[in-house]
């Protein structure tokens with residue numbers, strides 16, 4: 439053996455010994471990452487792998503493609519060479535267009551408060567990275583899309599959940615309990631309204647009370663408002679928002695997305711409304727996460743925001759009709775308990791056998807070719823329920839309902 443080969447071999451030997459003795463540990467991810475919950479929705483989808491003709495009501499997206507005027511805008515932007523990096527916070531015309539859009543919905547908002555992100559989930563991560571670190575206490579209102587609970591945990595924060603309760607009026611918030619959980623030691627409240635999965639929508643009065651409480655204790659509010667336009671309640675074209683009440687320079691960060699109101703899930707485009715004081719630091723975080731959202735996608739985003747109002751309003755009319763259609767159809771099945779919530783695009787309902795909702799959903803996909811999401815995917819409070827996304831053609835909803843009816847009849851008393 440040559441001298442250098444001998445040295446390499448000795449080094450390898452030391453390394454192997456160190457690994458075996460555990461001195462540098464086995465090659466694992468950090469504990470906080472290993473402890474993250476895997477997606478139960480994926481688990482159900484995997485159970486349906488290879489099953490023909492499954493109706494996929496499990497994911498949170500419409501069965502329709504993005505409208506042509508937005509796809510055309512992206513095509514034009516690509517043809518014009520919009521293929522380069524952009525400013526970390528987004529291109530100026532999109533930030534300005536979003537400032538006008540948010541301003542039209544929630545009161546004056548300048549482009550200086552807008553940061554463009556790579557969709558809502560990246561906006562949530564950036565907001566959490568801005569505000570929380572290891573050991574911080576976060577409160578989240580559940581049942582909830584798991585990302586909002588898991589993201590702060592990636593950063594080493596601890597998350598306490600405060601559950602909505604289910605009763606004759608559907609899902610409701612016990613405000614006093616939430617306020618009691620929001621102690622001065624709390625760093626951040628994660629709240630999603632209209633809510634995925636329940637469709638629960640916070641009232642303006644509840645928002646006012648929570649905002650005042652958080653102001654008193656210096657608690658950050660991260661408000662996930664990606665479903666704000668999918669709203670069927672009394673306030674008109676948009677759900678009540680913390681942005682209606684908060685100034686633009688206090689501890690409120692609003693998270694939003696192009697995915698839902700313009701059917702742009704696959705484009706990965708979203709935005710944040712944040713205090714201007716945070717912008718320089720936020721720019722650094724964007725740099726180290728994604729550097730920027732894709733240039734041609736941002737160009738298409740301008741067209742969505744500036745020309746998409748008619749489309750969004752028509753979409754909401756269709757979703758409203760689909761919601762009512764599915765509620766009526768499900769109510770005709772014995773043992774199903776379902777209400778029509780004010781927002782989002784899901785029904786979150788209980789049915790026989792859902793006490794173990796993950797098992798039930800796996801059986802539904804294998805035995806009835808019906809894909810719905812288990813309530814337990816959204817927290818322990820969701821056990822006993824399933825989530826059905828109704829953003830699709832009512833005729834497909836009908837086929838799904840008949841499959842569910844047949845499954846429950848076949849398994850009655852089992």
Ligand SMILES: Cc1ncc(COP(=O)(O)O)c(C=O)c1O
Nearest residue numbers: 498557558559583634664695697
């Ligand atoms: C509550 C909530 N927030 C954020 C998102 C993120 O969506 P996207 O990353 O597609 O913008 C979703 C997606 O379903 C969601 O349900």
